[in-house]
Amino acid sequence: MIRRLILWGILIVSCRGVRESPDSAPPAPQADSAIVIVSPPSSVRLQPMPGEWTEITDLDSTFVMELRYADSNNFTGRPLYPCPRCFLRPPAARALAAAQADFRRLGFRLKLWDCYRPLAVQDSLWKVKPDKNYVTPPAQGSMHNRGLAVDVTLIDSTGKELDMGTPYDYFGKEAWPSYTRLPDTVRANRRLLTRIMARHGFYPGQTEWWHFSYRKQSYPLSRKIWPCEKDTL
Numbered sequence: 142m143i144r145r146l147i148l149w150g151i152l153i154v155s156c157r158g159v160r161e162s163p164d165s166a167p168p169a170p171q172a173d174s175a176i177v178i179v180s181p182p183s184s185v186r187l188q189p190m191p192g193e194w195t196e197i198t199d200l201d202s203t204f205v206m207e208l209r210y211a212d213s214n215n216f217t218g219r220p221l222y223p224c225p226r227c228f229l230r231p232p233a234a235r236a237l238a239a240a241q242a243d244f245r246r247l248g249f250r251l252k253l254w255d256c257y258r259p260l261a262v263q264d265s266l267w268k269v270k271p272d273k274n275y276v277t278p279p280a281q282g283s284m285h286n287r288g289l290a291v292d293v294t295l296i297d298s299t300g301k302e303l304d305m306g307t308p309y310d311y312f313g314k315e316a317w318p319s320y321t322r323l324p325d326t327v328r329a330n331r332r333l334l335t336r337i338m339a340r341h342g343f344y345p346g347q348t349e350w351w352h353f354s355y356r357k358q359s360y361p362l363s364r365k366i367w368p369c370e371k372d373t374l
């Protein structure tokens with residue numbers, strides 16, 4: 142079992158640009174061969190993520206999880222994660238939970254679209270969208286690859302998303318935090334999101350209103366891929 146795990150790990154970290162085809166994964170069309178699918182067979186345990194990582198739902202169960210890269214509802218059109226779990230470095234996770242507490246006091250909650258992102262997935266995103274205004278080059282590494290960034294929006298008490306002016310992963314100036322030709326409601330919603338996130342150390346980038354990086358502490362880039370069985374951590 143251990144030997145199989147090691148072999149699987151080597152296969153994943155060495156498969157830059159080549160789609161994996163584990164026996165439990167569906168076949169992929171040839172045209173998408175640049176996309177790395179990281180799904181392991183469900184019976185294989187991958188790279189346990191001990192104390193250097195925190196799963197956000199262990200701190201607060203009220204986050205709404207809609208991890209877009211865990212299914213095909215993303216700009217690549219393919220699932221890139223083996224399963225939807227949100228990991229962050231511990232200080233960032235604690236700060237995000239504190240932000241969620243503030244939002245809840247105001248009648249809102251955070252919806253999470255992305256958290257820690259393994260570096261192999263950054264390769265996949267870059268191959269589909271090689272534009273550093275929107276996807277950080279893998280050689281540089283994104284704050285997501287360090288476990289220090291989240292993509293989020295707000296929902297109200299009925300579960301409805303607040304109007305932020307654009308959908309997630311909209312590649313255009315209307316998504317820039319500096320863009321102001323928007324309805325008053327949208328600008329107010331973005332201000333609310335940014336104000337509370339900044340209070341807890343999360344700051345927006347230049348081109349995506351939904352992206353926030355935790356800037357109080359630094360961590361290295363990571364290729365770790367989480368297991369799908371919670372009790373293996």
Ligand SMILES: [Zn+2]
Pocket residue numbers: 255285290291292351352353
């Ligand atoms: Zn992001």
